[in-house]
Amino acid sequence: MSYIKKPLVRHPSLRTNQLGLTVRDYEGAMSTLCAGCGHDSITAAIVRAFFELDTPPHMVAKLSGIGCSSKTPAYFLSGAHGFNSAHGRMAAIATGAAAANRKLAYIGVSGDGDSLSIGLGHMSHAIRRNVKMLYIIENNGVYGLTKGQFSASADVGSKSKRGEANAQAPIDPVMLALGLGATFVARSFSGDKAQLVPILKAGLLHDGFALIDVISPCVTFNDHEGSTKSYVHTRKNQVPIVQTDFVPLAAEITAEYPEGSVAKVTTHDGTTIHLRKMAADYDPTDRTRAMTMLRERQAAGEIPTGLLFLDSTGGTEMHRGAKTVSTPLVDVPFDELCPGRDALEKLQAAYR
């Protein structure tokens, strides 16, 4: 369980980031998930992303619901405040947290059960509100923690461990997010760190709601033949529609990329995302195209991955829309909040 401590040995040759921290400083407690669980790979990618972004761990708030996936915040960034809340409720809690303090980085980790069943409403509304946060769905097509029931993302015909075929159409979080107007939509695979890490970094810096659906096989209940969320199936059918790379502005290395095949997108804080176009005519800034492409590829049995849609302006993020002060609300002094006795006296003239 998450109280298990990792031994704090640090190899002297470990690379440090600009804060002088090593990748070990971004780790958390020892994972208690099944060996080989996709979720652990995502945890590792998260650790890497924060390390590479030089994020001070305590400036991150990590939140989750309930499920195997939702346990993972304990396994990264032990220097950050964590909130393992209730099943499906993470998005709402993160929304309130973001309302109170806009200076922290928010990372929400959820499962496909957590997000697409019990928490579907909350996730949809966090998208609609455009809460500035990185929202990760660790998508394994099953309920892991309750031992293998189909989740709302299980594909039609996908088989359970007992061989039962799923009859109901899945909810595709990526299509849902695009339809709801999300400003950052991506999909990746837990086994593809090269793709996942840059996307996580871009998502963390995105100035709005960033959704990443990560196919994350459940080795215990959904990694068998007939499952469409298994390692084998995903590896075979994954099509990186957009190869993403992330470059901090401070260390420009654009030259490494072949001219002509790279779209450069500057995010809100000035850092740059490079989108290498796999499909010649794919434009990740066009919502309608993204939706059409996804439908076509999915009909062909493919799992398109990469940064699928990006509005680099971030759109109308919750606080921008609400015109909240730039000072985090938690830091506004009380005397600026309380109107005081004179105001109360004056006000009460209206109640005579």
Added chain:
Amino acid sequence: MQHEAVASSAEQVQPSGEEVRDRTNDFAFKLANVNGTGSASANGLIMQAIFRMGIPVSGKNLFPSNIQGLPTWYEVRVNAKGHTARTSVYDLIVAMNAETYARDIREVRPGGYVLYDSTWPLSPSLSRDDVTFLGVPYAQLCNEHFTEVRERTLMKNIAYVGTLVALFDIDMDIVTGMLKEKFARKPALMESNAKAIKLGYDYAREHFDCPLPMKLEKMDATKGSILIDGNTATALGCVYAGATVAAWYPITPSTSVLDGFKAFCETYRTDKATGEKRYCILQAEDELAAIGMVIGAAWNGARAFTSTSGPGISLMSELIGLAYYAEVPAVIVDVQRVGPSTGMPTRTQQGDILLCAYASHGDTKHVLLFPANPNECFSFAVKAFDLAEKLQTPVFLLSDLDIGMNDWVVPRLEWDENYKPDRGRVLSKEELLALPTPKYYRYSPEDEYGVAARTLPGVHEKGSFFTRGSGHNKLGGYTEIPDEYQEVMDRLARKHRAARNLVPPAIIEKRQGATFGVLTVGGCDPAVREALETLEERGVHGDFLRVRGFPFGDEVEAFLAEHEVVYVVEQNRDAQLRSLLILETSVPKEKLRSITAYGGFPLQAHQVIEGIALP
């Protein structure tokens, strides 16, 4: 012409048969209307005028769950002695809804009056010999004097205000002054209102003996008081407490709490130059989200609250348990309405007492504050935030529709400039670094209240901790070990017990020779007091106690111990307060006699008197 038609049936003055007595500043009247015709402002005008004459008054809005078309009533009680609980003994009725004539006319006490629109004849079957019918052709008058259709409807209501001004001898200067204030920026409206009032007034002076035996005389009893509804006062309390995040999902009768909060924040917390707001209001997708947002914001250090009613509490229960167990402050305003289920959304009840006391699964127990009027709504709202943060737990402000949506005459709200929010134990960066331990632990060491210091995200790495609703030990780590789990649960119980000395103490009033006690809660207060005073006049003496917080304080225990019999007066079927007393104090249950009223209307003194078995 309309006169003749009616005269045959009803419009003769009938001797009432009741002894003639002076009813100056002591009577009640009821205004029967149709929802959505603009009667609310007319009714409010009368109520406010009486208040400005310095006379204790109350107005109860008995409205349907409907936007337009259904019958709606407004009752006004004037009482020089200050008894302003609801009464259903009406000395006069303003019958403006033909559909409810029969019932309305039946409800007037013998010797009373019926004021109605005589544009159309009253059916002879409605006649009563023991009341006086006063017909004013409002529709006809308004049709003659106003051209627009909407205006003709609206002004009928304003016109009856004019008639009542004449009949009750309301100070016309006060009424005109109010119109001037109200329509300062709309002179056209001001003019038509004044015209309508004059129409009703002049007609009354010409046709009736004005004033009636029940009339008004200026007093000095409302000086230093305001006329305000509980929800507005609650909203103001939240502003003054420094709440910055409010998350809610609309529900009657709590909606106006957020409406008020928003309006006050716009006035006091919005930068005039930049338009920047020092608050964030989240209209959630449902109550599950609303409480989640409050918990998230409070976890991050903001003073956050939600306001809802019974159905919302049902939905919030899971996360209320999370906040209890993970020890996250949260303020929940519950403006109670009639249940179960959707119940009667626009009627009042105290039906959520047990639900809120123990909201959520497992062993949970919460801190409840019970305001009885808008003044307490204001101060208890502030208290709720202090307690939620001091104790790191959810705190309920348990109001109800009667308190929340009706206007009450209450002492002016006071604000202590020296007030400092009690944020409870929150470690700063410096305090964290100065900790004697290399690490910070979330749930220890505890203080005398059973509370450990918390830390806020973003302050320092040393303060980071993992909040969880799953089993944890006193250090905050996950556990499934029985002793470790129980240790935390026992501390939470201790913490709840400690709250009994922190919630507002009960109000106790003792009488010489009292033979029993009456214990009540919230908006029952005026009716119970009136009942006890009336009984006193009959030589029956009882002591009074109103609980204002849960867990119950020692003074409640003492009161229960001192009395052989204690009547528990509350507005719900199952005597929830009584159950809570039995569960949470050492009172033998035989001692507690229950008096309940749960039809949805505010409590009346006679209901209490009838419930007390006279010796």
